[in-house]
Amino acid sequence: MSSPVTFVRNQWYVAAYGREVTTEVLGRTVCGEAIALFRTASGTVAALADRCVHRRFPLSAAPSHVVGDTVVCGYHGFTYDGTGTCVAVPGQSRVPRTARVASYPVVEQDSFVWVFVGDPALADATRIPRAPWLADEGWTTVSGMEPLAARWGLLVDNLLDLSHETYLHGGYIGTPEVAETPITTEVDEEARIVRVSRHMADAACPPFYANSTGMTGRITRWQDIEYFPPCLYTLHSRVAPVGVLPPAEGPDDGAFHVEVVYAITPSTETSTYDFWAVARDFAQDDEEVSRFLHDSNRTVVLQDVTALDLLETVVAAEPAGTQELSINIDTGALAARRMIAAMTASTTTATTAAADAATGAATQAATSAAVR
Amino acid sequence: MSATFTVDWLPGSDVLRGRCHCGATSSAQDPATLLDWLGAHPDGHDTSGPEVLLAPLPAGVAGDA
Numbered sequence: 419m420s421s422p423v424t425f426v427r428n429q430w431y432v433a434a435y436g437r438e439v440t441t442e443v444l445g446r447t448v449c450g451e452a453i454a455l456f457r458t459a460s461g462t463v464a465a466l467a468d469r470c471v472h473r474r475f476p477l478s479a480a481p482s483h484v485v486g487d488t489v490v491c492g493y494h495g496f497t498y499d500g501t502g503t504c505v506a507v508p509g510q511s512r513v514p515r516t517a518r519v520a521s522y523p524v525v526e527q528d529s530f531v532w533v534f535v536g537d538p539a540l541a542d543a544t545r546i547p548r549a550p551w552l553a554d555e556g557w558t559t560v561s562g563m564e565p566l567a568a569r570w571g572l573l574v575d576n577l578l579d580l581s582h583e584t585y586l587h588g589g590y591i592g593t594p595e596v597a598e599t600p601i602t603t604e605v606d607e608e609a610r611i612v613r614v615s616r617h618m619a620d621a622a623c624p625p626f627y628a629n630s631t632g633m634t635g636r637i638t639r640w641q642d643i644e645y646f647p648p649c650l651y652t653l654h655s656r657v658a659p660v661g662v663l664p665p666a667e668g669p670d671d672g673a674f675h676v677e678v679v680y681a682i683t684p685s686t687e688t689s690t691y692d693f694w695a696v697a698r699d700f701a702q703d704d705e706e707v708s709r710f711l712h713d714s715n716r717t718v719v720l721q722d723v724t725a726l727d728l729l730e731t732v733v734a735a736e737p738a739g740t741q742e743l744s745i746n747i748d749t750g751a752l753a754a755r756r757m758i759a760a761m762t763a764s765t766t767t768a769t770t771a772a773a774d775a776a777t778g779a780a781t782q783a784a785t786s787a788a789v790r
Numbered sequence: 791m792s793a794t795f796t797v798d799w800l801p802g803s804d805v806l807r808g809r810c811h812c813g814a815t816s817s818a819q820d821p822a823t824l825l826d827w828l829g830a831h832p833d834g835h836d837t838s839g840p841e842v843l844l845a846p847l848p849a850g851v852a853g854d855a
C-alpha cells in the first residue's frame with residue numbers, strides 16, 4: 419500500500435478559511451467536486467454545486483455574483499438561494515420544479531469553513547474535529563493556504579513523520595535531535611485518531627522557536643501529533659528551557675506552547691489544499707513575532723510543497739506496485755494509511771452495498787482493500 | 791471499551807513494542823509487521839503466554855514497506 423489517492427467520502431473537509439468567504443463567490447474543488455462558496459446577506463456561508471443547472475456555467479465565475487441571500491448565474495441569470503433552489507429565471511414567471519443545484523452541509527468553526535462531501539443525510543456536525551486555538555482569545559494565530567500539485571496522501575505521509583524536519587527544514591524548524599529521537603504511536607480505532615509523540619529532552623533550539631520565544635540555550639521540545647483522518651492534523655508543540663517540565667498541578671507557564679494545525683483537503687486526485695495555521699500562547703500582541711512566524715512557517719510549508727510536487731511526478735510515473743521501504747520513523751504514517759484505507763473501504767461498502775447488494779462484490783472489495 | 795493500541799520505540803534500540811487494548815504485547819523491528827499483528831486482534835493475541843516476538847521481514851520483501 420502506498421499513499422492514498424482515492425477520496426474518503428461522507429466526511430467533513432475544510433474548504434476555506436471563514437475570512438475567504440465573502441459576497442464574492444469563491445470556487446474550490448473538494449474531493450473532485452466543484453463547489454461555489456459565498457456569504458449571504460444574513461452572514462451565513464452557502465456551499466453549492468458550482469455548475470448552473472441551465473447550461474452548466476460555474477456560479478463561482480464572473481460575472482456570476484451574489485445579490486442578498488442569492489447567487490445569480492453570470493451567463494443567463496438563473497438565481498439560486500443558499501439551499502440551491504432556483505428562485506428566479508429570466509423572462510418567465512414559472513421556475514421549473516427541477517431547477518436546483520446540490521448544496522453542501524456547511525459549518526463555520528475554528529476559523530474554518532467545513533463542508534460535508536458525501537450523502538448529506540449522513541452529515542453530523544458533532545463529528546467535525548476541533549482546533550479551538552485558531553479562534554480563541556487566549557491565542558494568537560497566523561495562517562495561510564498553499565496549493566499542492568500532489569495527491570493528499572503524500573501530505574499525510576509528510577506530516578505524520580516529522581523526522582523530515584531535520585533534513586528538509588534544517589535552519590528553520592529542523593535540528594539533529596528530531597530525527598534521532600524515538601517516537602511513540604497510539605492508534606484509537608474507535609475515535610479514529612492517530613497520535614505520534616516525540617519528546618526531546620535536550621535539543622538545539624531551531625530559529626523558528628529561538629527568534630519567536632527569545633530562548634537562546636538548549637531546550638526541551640515536545641511534539642505531540644493528533645491526526646483526525648482524513649482532514650485535520652494538529653501538532654501540540656511545547657518548548658521550554660532544557661529540563662523545564664510541566665508542573666504536577668497548575669498552568670504550564672514555564673513553557674511556550676504552539677499549536678500547529680493543518681487541514682489536508684484533497685482537491686483533485688493529484689492536487690491538495692494545504693491549509694496551515696500556527697497559534698501561540700506567548701508574545702501575543704507582538705506583530706513582529708507574528709510576521710516572523712507567518713513567514714517562517716510559510717517558507718517551511720513551501721519547502722514541503724516543492725518536495726511533494728516533485729514526489730508526485732515521481733510516484734505518478736512509476737508502475738503500480740513499486741515498493742517503498744519503511745522503518746521505525748514511519749510507524750505513524752503507516753498507521754494513518756491503514757486507518758484511511760479502512761475508512762475508504764467502509765464508505766465504499768456503504769455506498770456500493772445499496773446499489774449492488776446482490777453480487778457480494780462490495781464485501782469482497784472492502785475486504786481486499788482493508789488488508790493492507 | 792476503547793480500541794486503542796500503542797507502538798513504543800524502545801529507547802536506545804531499534805525495537806518496536808506493540809501493546810493491544812486487550813493487553814497482549816509483541817515486538818518487532820518493522821512497523822508494518824507490528825501493525826499487521828495489532829490490526830489482527832484478537833488473532834494471535836494471547837495475554838497468558840510469553841510475549842510474541844514477530845520476526846522482521848527481510849529488507850525489500852516487506853509487503854507494506
Ligand code: FES
Pocket residue numbers: 470471472473474475491492493494495496
Ligand atoms: S448557464 Fe446559468 S443561467 Fe444559463
Ligand SMILES: [Fe+2]
Pocket residue numbers: 576582583586587718722
Ligand atoms: Fe515539513
Ligand SMILES: [Zn+2]
Pocket residue numbers: 810811812813814831832835
Ligand atoms: Zn488484542
